[in-house]
Amino acid sequence: MTDRTPDLDVDRRTYLRATGVAALGSVGLAGCVGRATGTLATRVTDQPADIGDFESLVVTVEGFWLGPEGAEPESEGSDDGGNETDDGSDDADGNETDGGNETDDGEDAPAGREYFEFDEPQEADLVELQNGETQLIDERELETGEYPYLQLDVSAADGTLTDGGEATVDLPGNAPLKFNEAFEIRENTQTTFTADFAPVLRGNGRYLLRPVPSGIEVEYSETEDSEDSDDSESGDGNTSDA
Numbered sequence: 001m002t003d004r005t006p007d008l009d010v011d012r013r014t015y016l017r018a019t020g021v022a023a024l025g026s027v028g029l030a031g032c033v034g035r036a037t038g039t040l041a042t043r044v045t046d047q048p049a050d051i052g053d054f055e056s057l058v059v060t061v062e063g064f065w066l067g068p069e070g071a072e073p074e075s076e077g078s079d080d081g082g083n084e085t086d087d088g089s090d091d092a093d094g095n096e097t098d099g100g101n102e103t104d105d106g107e108d109a110p111a112g113r114e115y116f117e118f119d120e121p122q123e124a125d126l127v128e129l130q131n132g133e134t135q136l137i138d139e140r141e142l143e144t145g146e147y148p149y150l151q152l153d154v155s156a157a158d159g160t161l162t163d164g165g166e167a168t169v170d171l172p173g174n175a176p177l178k179f180n181e182a183f184e185i186r187e188n189t190q191t192t193f194t195a196d197f198a199p200v201l202r203g204n205g206r207y208l209l210r211p212v213p214s215g216i217e218v219e220y221s222e223t224e225d226s227e228d229s230d231d232s233e234s235g236d237g238n239t240s241d242a
Helices: 005-033 224-234
Strands: 037-045 054-066 114-123 135-143 144-149 149-160 165-170 177-179 183-184 189-201 208-212 217-222
Touching: 037 054, 037 224, 054 135, 114 135, 114 149, 114 183, 149 189, 149 208, 183 189, 183 208, 217 224
Parallel strands: 037 189, 165 208
Antiparallel strands: 037 135, 054 114, 054 149, 144 183, 149 165, 149 177, 189 208, 189 217
């Protein structure tokens, strides 16, 4: 009779290894599932700059990046800070890359940033978004965390001048627009991030779309879920802000 004991031992060891891996996987999943969420509402607006030259200026936004969670915000004076104003310098091919407001092309992007693509590209006419007017382009639930910047994926900017002519509007370095303003996603809270940018006339007659640091706004407001929880636990509906 053939002795099958060695095979049984092998099968037993294989079984134990398999169940051990499964148990580790369950622990990892349990850690992810338990993380709290909050809401991020992304809005856009326009500062005056040279918008008065336009009958319409429609920008198309495909999505956005969030800076690496927990990273330190970049200073406004850094080379890729994205928050300085345009100095009006021009370039032979119209692809200006100086001044600090352009963003990287993805090749040197900081590790850990995450991209969120919209279900459909969103269009906003900056001419209609002046004097404090804003437009909501996205709202979604995200895991809680702290982020150093938000970067818009703007794929096009189509402008018509007040005299009826077409305007050439360049994107900074042919890359998305980066807004260096640290913000948080908080549990049961809506974070509203308003990205402010405007066209600036350059020396060669072309326009450049630039971020406006002074116009970036981040606001926090408790969501209905949080208010319902407060009512049930404390008997009142008081909310707290940033």
